[in-house]
Amino acid sequence: MDSEIALLAGTAGTTIATLLATDAWSGARNGVLALWRRVRPDDEEQVAAQLDTSRRDLLDARSDGDEEAEREVALEWRGRVRRLLVAHPELAAELRALLTELAPDAPATVTVTQRATASGSSRVYQAGRDLTIDRP
Template identity: 40%
Template structure:
């Protein structure tokens, strides 16, 4: 279950960070604020403020472009993934809410024209490591 929660948190974090620099920013901010108000109402305003700070970072990074922008966004995705994973571990009943958030905020495929966006995944492993990568849904069972 921990892997599934981490995967969902990762997808949600990518969706949230990706939406920070789009016209859908208000939807991202509202959805995340509502989510936090359900489980930690005392922290919701702080989370919304931190989203605003993260958005400013994304916009500044995109303005400069290049590899630095990509790195900045990846770091923000990692930060929000960790937050969302902790939220899901503490409140697994929020899984449907997080999935709804992802479905609501993810741009429709029509916005990408006839070609869906590409996903590039890179992993390095050594020894007895196991790497599992997915560009979307994944189910993992121990075998």
């Protein structure tokens, strides 16, 4: 569940940061606030202020030519969303629906999880898709 939450939070952070400077911002803001309102109604004003500050910061940074700002904003919101989902995992389905609504043309995310243990002189080869190994 932790990796699923991290992936979902990462997608949410990126989506929020991307929509900050678009015409879709109002709908995104309302959707994010609705999530927080469901489980932390007392934090709604603070989250609204954080969203508005993030938007202003990103717009200012873009006008100054700061290309890293969107990535930083995405990381900030990824952390906020991850902490919300850790405390309230029941919000995951609602967040997925919100992300689908906000970015309907976004490709579906494919997750590959691989684990391997090698010991001695053994080797581990892993790939998310095709793998060719030429060994004598």
